[in-house]
Amino acid sequence: MFHPGIRYATQHRYKPRVLTPLQLATDIKMRDRGVSFSERQQASGSVFQQSAKFFALPLDYKLSLSRKEYRGYTPLYSENLDPSSHPKEILPDWRPTMESLIWKSLEVGKKLMSLIALSLNLDNDFFEKTALNKPEAILRLLHYPGELGDEDLCGASAHSDYGMITFLVTDGVPGLQICKEKFKQPRVWEDVFHVEGAFIVNIGDLMERWTNGIYRSTLHRVIPTGKERYSVAFFLIPPSDCMIECFESCCSESSPPRFPPIRSGDYLNERFMLTYGSEKELKCSSN
Ligand SMILES: O=C(O)CCC(=O)C(=O)O
Ligand SMILES: [Fe+2]
Numbered sequence: 001m002f003h004p005g006i007r008y009a010t011q012h013r014y015k016p017r018v019l020t021p022l023q024l025a026t027d028i029k030m031r032d033r034g035v036s037f038s039e040r041q042q043a044s045g046s047v048f049q050q051s052a053k054f055f056a057l058p059l060d061y062k063l064s065l066s067r068k069e070y071r072g073y074t075p076l077y078s079e080n081l082d083p084s085s086h087p088k089e090i091l092p093d094w095r096p097t098m099e100s101l102i103w104k105s106l107e108v109g110k111k112l113m114s115l116i117a118l119s120l121n122l123d124n125d126f127f128e129k130t131a132l133n134k135p136e137a138i139l140r141l142l143h144y145p146g147e148l149g150d151e152d153l154c155g156a157s158a159h160s161d162y163g164m165i166t167f168l169v170t171d172g173v174p175g176l177q178i179c180k181e182k183f184k185q186p187r188v189w190e191d192v193f194h195v196e197g198a199f200i201v202n203i204g205d206l207m208e209r210w211t212n213g214i215y216r217s218t219l220h221r222v223i224p225t226g227k228e229r230y231s232v233a234f235f236l237i238p239p240s241d242c243m244i245e246c247f248e249s250c251c252s253e254s255s256p257p258r259f260p261p262i263r264s265g266d267y268l269n270e271r272f273m274l275t276y277g278s279e280k281e282l283k284c285s286s287n
Helices: 037-055 059-063 094-119 205-210 264-276
Strands: 006-012 023-026 136-144 156-159 165-170 176-179 199-203 219-222 229-237
Touching (some): 006 037, 037 136, 037 229, 094 165, 094 199
Antiparallel strands (some): 136 229, 165 199, 176 219
16 A cells, blocks of 8 residues: 555756755665565666656646645746646556655665664664654655756755655766765865665755754755756655654753754745745645
8 A cells, every 4th residue: 555654756857946965875785675686776777767758748747747735746947836646547557666666765764764773872663663653755756858058957956855864766877966064165066976776865954953963964966967867866754743853862061952843844844835935835744
């Protein structure tokens, strides 16, 4: 069954937009969980096939799946649209392909979060019992058409992701960059190299708040290279009623909490509003 908290979104990317990461180019071995390297490659390979088929569909059809809240199709030059139904008749393999990637990514996410919990002196199942017991997850398929020409066009402007962690899979076309020292000027941008079969892992802003900056969300962006590019981002987000408050192990008298406690859903709504500009459209579900 499709988890009610899991969403997928499709997006043509061109214009600057706000979204997050600590970016570790990590090959997470799914073999441990019974998923082999080649199965994982197959899963992301068929996701890219479905993604390309989707973005090649007529615009009218894609617009019929326009974004509601943060789920659905967002056309070029807009952050205002998304789908209420799935392209099931036109792309019969769409749903199983996406669901398969979502569930596999969730398994990897749980495993990674248990290691992060240990590093913070928390029980290894801390996140599994709290933030991951009913997680929100968004799978976002991105398509960067690749034409250059307008100087203002940018793949994705500098941002950090909002949630706990993000997994990124790209088709290998360059463009993704990170800035390791986000508070220093001038910013130094480094290319993130493609590693076949690996996830790029971004730490999101909620982890930065929870850990008082011990896990820092790293600034990233996508610059246009003139080449068509596809990527898939899996955002792992705590349920909206999850309270994000500095962990005891991450603060002390000399290092007091830098961020006030906030509900995950409130934080996300704030950020989505800044990105998309309309409260009504962006309200986070509170399931
Ligand atoms: O396309 C990419 O590689 C990055 C996308 C991204 O940063 C995002 O969707 O938040
Ligand atoms: Fe991002």
